[in-house]
Amino acid sequence: MESSPVGIRDVLAIPDFRRLWTALSLSSLGDWLGLLAQSSLAVSLAGGGYASRSYAVAGVFVVRLIPAVLFGPIAGVAADRLDRRWTMVTGDSARCLLFISIPLMGTLWWLFAATFLIEIAAMFWIPAKEATVPNLVPPRLLEPANQISLLTAYGTAPIAAGVFTVLALITKALAHQWTFFTAQPVDLALYFDALTFLFSALTIARLKSIPARSAMERAAARRHTEDHRSPLRTLLEGWRYLGIDKRIRGVIIGTAGAFAAGGAVVGLARTYVGDLHGGQAAYGVLFGTVFLGLAAGMFSGSRMLPGMARERLFGSVIFAAGVVLCLFALVPVLLISVVCALVIGFLGGTAWIIGQTMLGREVADELRGRTFAFVQSLIRVILVLILAVAPAVAGVFGAHTLPLPGAAVTYGGAAITLFGAGLLAAGVGWVAYRMMDDVPGKSLRNELKAALKRSTAATSTRAGGAAGPGADPGPTTGAAPGSMPGAGTGTGTQAGTGAVTSASSTGNVALLPGSGAIERTAHTYTGTFLSFEGGDGSGKSTQLNLLADWLRGRGHEVVVTREPGGTPLGTKLRAIVLDAHNADVISPRAEALIYAADRADHVERVIRPALERGAVVITDRYVDSSLAYQGAGRALSAREVELLSHWATQGLMPDVTVLMDLDPIEAARRRKTPADRLELESVEFHRRVRNGYLELAAAEPERFIVIDAREPVEQIAGRIRARLEGRIHLSRQQRTEEAERREEERRKAAEQRAVQMAELSDAERRRAEAEAEQRDQAQREQEAREAARQEHRRRLEEDAARAERAARERAQNNADLATRLGQTERPSITSEPTATPPRATTPTHTTAPPAQPPASPNAEDIATPSTRGEWEVPDYVAEPELDEEPEQDAMALADELFGVRQQTRHGGEDA
Ligand SMILES: Nc1ncnc2c1ncn2[C@@H]1O[C@H](COP(=O)(O)OP(=O)(O)OP(=O)(O)O)[C@@H](O)[C@H]1O
Numbered sequence: 001m002e003s004s005p006v007g008i009r010d011v012l013a014i015p016d017f018r019r020l021w022t023a024l025s026l027s028s029l030g031d032w033l034g035l036l037a038q039s040s041l042a043v044s045l046a047g048g049g050y051a052s053r054s055y056a057v058a059g060v061f062v063v064r065l066i067p068a069v070l071f072g073p074i075a076g077v078a079a080d081r082l083d084r085r086w087t088m089v090t091g092d093s094a095r096c097l098l099f100i101s102i103p104l105m106g107t108l109w110w111l112f113a114a115t116f117l118i119e120i121a122a123m124f125w126i127p128a129k130e131a132t133v134p135n136l137v138p139p140r141l142l143e144p145a146n147q148i149s150l151l152t153a154y155g156t157a158p159i160a161a162g163v164f165t166v167l168a169l170i171t172k173a174l175a176h177q178w179t180f181f182t183a184q185p186v187d188l189a190l191y192f193d194a195l196t197f198l199f200s201a202l203t204i205a206r207l208k209s210i211p212a213r214s215a216m217e218r219a220a221a222r223r224h225t226e227d228h229r230s231p232l233r234t235l236l237e238g239w240r241y242l243g244i245d246k247r248i249r250g251v252i253i254g255t256a257g258a259f260a261a262g263g264a265v266v267g268l269a270r271t272y273v274g275d276l277h278g279g280q281a282a283y284g285v286l287f288g289t290v291f292l293g294l295a296a297g298m299f300s301g302s303r304m305l306p307g308m309a310r311e312r313l314f315g316s317v318i319f320a321a322g323v324v325l326c327l328f329a330l331v332p333v334l335l336i337s338v339v340c341a342l343v344i345g346f347l348g349g350t351a352w353i354i355g356q357t358m359l360g361r362e363v364a365d366e367l368r369g370r371t372f373a374f375v376q377s378l379i380r381v382i383l384v385l386i387l388a389v390a391p392a393v394a395g396v397f398g399a400h401t402l403p404l405p406g407a408a409v410t411y412g413g414a415a416i417t418l419f420g421a422g423l424l425a426a427g428v429g430w431v432a433y434r435m436m437d438d439v440p441g442k443s444l445r446n447e448l449k450a451a452l453k454r455s456t457a458a459t460s461t462r463a464g465g466a467a468g469p470g471a472d473p474g475p476t477t478g479a480a481p482g483s484m485p486g487a488g489t490g491t492g493t494q495a496g497t498g499a500v501t502s503a504s505s506t507g508n509v510a511l512l513p514g515s516g517a518i519e520r521t522a523h524t525y526t527g528t529f530l531s532f533e534g535g536d537g538s539g540k541s542t543q544l545n546l547l548a549d550w551l552r553g554r555g556h557e558v559v560v561t562r563e564p565g566g567t568p569l570g571t572k573l574r575a576i577v578l579d580a581h582n583a584d585v586i587s588p589r590a591e592a593l594i595y596a597a598d599r600a601d602h603v604e605r606v607i608r609p610a611l612e613r614g615a616v617v618i619t620d621r622y623v624d625s626s627l628a629y630q631g632a633g634r635a636l637s638a639r640e641v642e643l644l645s646h647w648a649t650q651g652l653m654p655d656v657t658v659l660m661d662l663d664p665i666e667a668a669r670r671r672k673t674p675a676d677r678l679e680l681e682s683v684e685f686h687r688r689v690r691n692g693y694l695e696l697a698a699a700e701p702e703r704f705i706v707i708d709a710r711e712p713v714e715q716i717a718g719r720i721r722a723r724l725e726g727r728i729h730l731s732r733q734q735r736t737e738e739a740e741r742r743e744e745e746r747r748k749a750a751e752q753r754a755v756q757m758a759e760l761s762d763a764e765r766r767r768a769e770a771e772a773e774q775r776d777q778a779q780r781e782q783e784a785r786e787a788a789r790q791e792h793r794r795r796l797e798e799d800a801a802r803a804e805r806a807a808r809e810r811a812q813n814n815a816d817l818a819t820r821l822g823q824t825e826r827p828s829i830t831s832e833p834t835a836t837p838p839r840a841t842t843p844t845h846t847t848a849p850p851a852q853p854p855a856s857p858n859a860e861d862i863a864t865p866s867t868r869g870e871w872e873v874p875d876y877v878a879e880p881e882l883d884e885e886p887e888q889d890a891m892a893l894a895d896e897l898f899g900v901r902q903q904t905r906h907g908g909e910d911a
């Protein structure tokens, strides 16, 4: 699929699509303009008191929504069986005539009746348009075609608001000359609206390439539309799926609340503007501003505060929108209302995108469609209810005057109801926040501060360009005990840092407190690396095994392993380190080294080979255990612990880490075996460990999936599966099965077609055969392209993995050779552990600068952080030489080492 700007340009280059798009733009513009004009006219026609005006506006909205709720499926069925071009032309023509009729009739009841009929016409028009797009564009351009359609459908709202405002101003100017315009303030807008539909109808009428529907298509459409359910039924069925997951409930409740508040704003905005003595133009501006904010929120809101957990951001954003809505209602100044409307729109758009993304990401494939359908139905029903109720509430409240010191402020019923809607949104935001809070132990304020700090730092890093010497974070004050690397919170662990960021799932660099970059190796393997983390007894092994079974069932080679104890050496080390009799025998630093030794062996013998084979490796504990237990628990320097692990693993980090979060007391209750040396530690120790984990997770939300481990086993398993969707590479077997499945589907479709063909006339059959052949051909081409892309990617990954293996061997040879040559120069083992390691020149490699020759690669040296950059990630990663044998380099290497010795001598540090 091409969804880039290039894709959009390509799709607009298709003349027929361009025409359809023009028609869509005009129709959408007419739709939005109609909404504004109808609601404004309702106020003028209602006359009378406050309540009747409010009701008139709400009536317009309810009448607009009712056709979709009641007759959606019927219209869908009918639209599917009719000729699409003429359906659209008729729909647009009908809307044109109906809009003209509204000012001509000039009564409220006809306004409602016409609005109702206009909506019914729209319900025929929309499915016909959607079904037409694939007839006009090739499959590869369908996605950009849909994108641009969506953009047009919503993007015309602010334009409509602008047009409405201009027309209102023109009407006002003309009213000085002609009394007609004084009496009919929105007639101009309604006539203009009618024109947009007329032009749309004429454009579509000329679109001869929209095919008339074949008998077979009509039969297929009949079958398809028989499956349609009414929104009400979908809504009732949806309740069953709500039990799935607390966080999904959080998203749905948040969305419902946000729409309820939004519905109140839409339903009362016209009355509210009137209360503030604003006219049509002010209403247009307010309406357009909300949509501008909405579009901005949808576009860029989700990129706000990148380090903050989306689950927390969702509820917080709705809460904030509620607070701003209260402000909107409380300050009766139009200018402030417009600013508030912009902010509310922005926050609403942000919440909408986060919620939709979470539903897409978290709900398992088999439930996703129903969940989305449920949300859509829920939104419609809520909007109808709120639009019906809000004006009544406003009417009941009526206007009240608040005696404030200095001046009395009068609030209309609309303002009071909007204030209530703000409170509702804030309350719902709070509930959603609580339901979705993955990291309950961590304060929101700290997370917000850290996220703000991170995004500011990221901005300043971007502004400063590539990190040069000037951008170096500078000397560190040292990490506070227990503070997590990169977590960015706590007691000033980042003092002096200018660029603190967390590693992203694709990025390879994690910046540590007050340090330079710790390099992570590039993904040079084809497998997927997952780790499970959490306190003792939090349910890691249970979940890890369930996940492994599920992945195996999907054709993956899965390697389940653990730390400590994933290798023969590890088993021995595990026995020592966990032996309860050794309680006072092992000092914290020795403990850290034992775990690091176990990890080095584990990575070398088990994890890397499996990843290079393409397996999914799931390890029960990894580096984060050391950071949480030895770093936060034992209060060793988090940075030193990370460097140690980094050295042991050569920077290999998991693609995804599942953190099972559970209160240590609850975890201890679950224990069925005698406590080991670590489990015997105090509750305070285990609390520090838990907080340490949560800090790590907050610092790297892309890598971590935090799970509330209090929930039932099966529920957790489902959630983990849903959240891992799309993050595990396809196995070779899966690729083959996928191809076989597609072939089988094609075969079945061909059989089905043959049966249907037998029922058709000769001419219809020929046409249907030609259409089917075209479709098959397009699909085959698409699949072949996709397969070629995947194969290409796989080869690249395999090449890179091979290059890394060869280079590692070469590095080993370097080390052996250096030892044989008697190179004895060593850096001091006691070098400052928090000194800034060399900064990576690219995320994937570190090249030793000539001015800093490699020190002797002796085991003890390598343990020294300051030499890490020179020896640990050799220059092979920079320029992989795929087929070169390590032996071929021996002579060159000897020269190089000799050269190195020369340089060292010149540097005055001869051995
Ligand atoms: N969601 C759950 N609800 C209740 N009990 C659970 C749940 N998950 C696991 N358990 C039980 O809790 C105990 C510990 O589970 P498990 O061994 O999976 O945890 P663990 O994190 O791997 O422990 P350890 O760190 O000690 O290896 C087991 O008895 C298991 O049956």
Ligand SMILES: Cc1cn([C@H]2C[C@H](O)[C@@H](COP(=O)(O)O)O2)c(=O)[nH]c1=O
Pocket (backbone or CB within 6 Å): 536, 562, 563, 564, 578, 595, 620, 621, 622, 623, 625, 626, 627, 629, 630, 678, 679
């Ligand atoms: C890898 C690792 C582990 N630990 C601790 C954490 C646990 O208390 C035990 C391992 O026991 P489990 O039953 O396998 O969970 O070791 C640690 O302190 N540091 C580490 O790096």
